[in-house]
Amino acid sequence: xxxxxxxxxxxxxxILKVLAQVGELxxxxxxxxxxxxxxxxxxxxxxxxxxxxILHKQFGRIRxxxxxxxxxxxxxxxxxxxxxxxxxx
Amino acid sequence: xxxxxxxxxxxxxxxxxxxxxxLPHRDKELRLLTEFFNFTLQSPGAMSQRxxxxxxxGAGKTALSQRFGSxxxxxxxxxxINFRYVHVNCREYHGSLFLILQHVVSAFHPNFxxxxxxxxxxxxxxxxxxxxxxxxxxxxxxxxxxxVEKEGSEAVYKLTRLQETRQNKPQxxxxxxxxxxxxxxxxxxxxxxxxxxxxxxxxxxYSEQQLIDILNDRxxxxxxxxxxxxxxxxxxxxxxxSENGNARFGIELLWRAGKHxxxxxxxAVTPECVRKAVSNIVPAMRKDELAMLGxxxxxxxxxxxxxxxxxxNAYVSLAEAERAYxxxxxELEAKPNSHTQLWKYLQNFLSLxxxxxxxxxxxxxxxxxxxxxxxxxxxxxxxxxxALLEDRxx
Numbered sequence: 001x002x003x004x005x006x007x008x009x010x011x012x013x014x015i016l017k018v019l020a021q022v023g024e025l026x027x028x029x030x031x032x033x034x035x036x037x038x039x040x041x042x043x044x045x046x047x048x049x050x051x052x053x054i055l056h057k058q059f060g061r062i063r064x065x066x067x068x069x070x071x072x073x074x075x076x077x078x079x080x081x082x083x084x085x086x087x088x089x
Numbered sequence: 090x091x092x093x094x095x096x097x098x099x100x101x102x103x104x105x106x107x108x109x110x111x112l113p114h115r116d117k118e119l120r121l122l123t124e125f126f127n128f129t130l131q132s133p134g135a136m137s138q139r140x141x142x143x144x145x146x147g148a149g150k151t152a153l154s155q156r157f158g159s160x161x162x163x164x165x166x167x168x169x170i171n172f173r174y175v176h177v178n179c180r181e182y183h184g185s186l187f188l189i190l191q192h193v194v195s196a197f198h199p200n201f202x203x204x205x206x207x208x209x210x211x212x213x214x215x216x217x218x219x220x221x222x223x224x225x226x227x228x229x230x231x232x233x234x235x236x237v238e239k240e241g242s243e244a245v246y247k248l249t250r251l252q253e254t255r256q257n258k259p260q261x262x263x264x265x266x267x268x269x270x271x272x273x274x275x276x277x278x279x280x281x282x283x284x285x286x287x288x289x290x291x292x293x294x295y296s297e298q299q300l301i302d303i304l305n306d307r308x309x310x311x312x313x314x315x316x317x318x319x320x321x322x323x324x325x326x327x328x329x330x331s332e333n334g335n336a337r338f339g340i341e342l343l344w345r346a347g348k349h350x351x352x353x354x355x356x357a358v359t360p361e362c363v364r365k366a367v368s369n370i371v372p373a374m375r376k377d378e379l380a381m382l383g384x385x386x387x388x389x390x391x392x393x394x395x396x397x398x399x400x401x402n403a404y405v406s407l408a409e410a411e412r413a414y415x416x417x418x419x420e421l422e423a424k425p426n427s428h429t430q431l432w433k434y435l436q437n438f439l440s441l442x443x444x445x446x447x448x449x450x451x452x453x454x455x456x457x458x459x460x461x462x463x464x465x466x467x468x469x470x471x472x473x474x475x476a477l478l479e480d481r482x483x
Contacts, residue, residue: 023199024198024200025200026200026201028205029202057221059201059217059218060206060214061205061206062205062206064201
């Protein structure tokens with residue numbers, strides 16, 4: 001997937017941002033925090049995971065997502081969030 | 090404004106949650122506990138352990154377990170073992186296995202969802218987490234009787250037999266069960282009991298001299314030099330000894346006496362400060378135990394306290410207590426709970442030692458439960474409960 005495809009979605013950026021802030025969350029909680037429904041969240045999570053930006057762990061019926069810290073892209077994205085937040089302070 | 094002077098150097102060292110570095114007169118028990126869990130450091134995963142710590146209020150059960158937990162965690166981390174000591178007060182979690190397990194899981198995954206699964210699902214989830222992170226846990230279940238009371242044998246059985254469903258995998262969960270008397274263990278079914286009763290550490294009552302040693306240790310870290318007179322220490326130790334050797338009571342009394350000394354701008358804590366402090370402390374009961382009671386439990390107990398305050402009788406009947414509770418509920422606009430629920434509350438008060446009960450004997454028609462308030466002045470109890478209920482409303 002090209003970079004513009006990943007970043008073209010406001011929700012995908014929001015998901016990355018919330019995971020960068022909180023560390024790890026299950027699907028319903030991500031959906032609740034972003035104010036969107038479970039299905040939509042799930043769909044975007046799949047895109048981000050296919051791109052290797054996030055990972056999930058399955059505990060029974062519960063899936064917990066976190067950023068893939070081994071991805072060079074995610075390190076850059078986290079950096080981008082930090083710089084952005086600091087400049088806006 | 091005059092310069093504020095205090096007898097305290099660091100009053101947090103007298104807080105109920107403070108775990109001292111040294112446990113006077115409990116070294117033998119600490120060594121024994123360390124021996125029981127030696128395998129955690131030597132060969133983690135090779136086995137799991139269940140230990141019972143028992144003893145009266147203020148005998149040092151919680152402090153012993155927490156000191157041990159802190160020591161073993163430090164040692165395990167030094168050796169690169171992913172180990173956690175998780176201390177849970179079962180009463181705080183209303184004796185619910187689900188809530189207790191959720192607390193343990195949150196030690197590994199703080200944002201793990203709070204809803205959407207059962208206790209049965211949580212146990213394998215915890216095992217999976219521990220397997221994936223190569224982690225080991227000693228779960229200390231403080232006020233264990235509360236778990237037994239709420240969940241019965243089944244929950245304890247599940248906890249102790251977790252490993253049986255995980256054949257040939259490392260043993261990752263050990264238990265420390267902390268309780269005042271072994272009576273609760275007796276209520277478990279024989280198979281569950283047998284999994285628990287292998288290692289028991291019984292803490293005896295502290296002597297007056299031992300209490301002085303404990304208080305001395307705390308004084309040295311909590312107070313400025315020479316701020317507590319020797320006579321003050323003896324008096325506190327004497328009172329704590331008469332309260333069944335309750336060290337916690339002694340430490341709380343020490344803190345209160347210090348507060349009186351500060352309020353009167355004294356340079357040292359005198360026996361008179363202790364006498365003043367003891368007159369407004371709720372004896373034989375920890376304030377936090379009252380605070381931990383549920384809303385309706387507080388209302389019911391407030392009703393009982395008011396009944397005793399107004400009557401000169403040594404006891405009140407359960408029916409009278411229920412009527413007094415209904416009045417308190419009306420006052421606070423709460424819907425009264427049923428008789429069965431009130432009966433359960435009464436059993437809880439009984440196990441906490443707040444009340445005593447007796448079944449009426451001859452001369453009274455039928456059989457009714459009589460409630461006694463043996464050691465706590467009714468007006469003190471009323472005042473404490475009203476303050477707690479006010480805090481809740483604020």
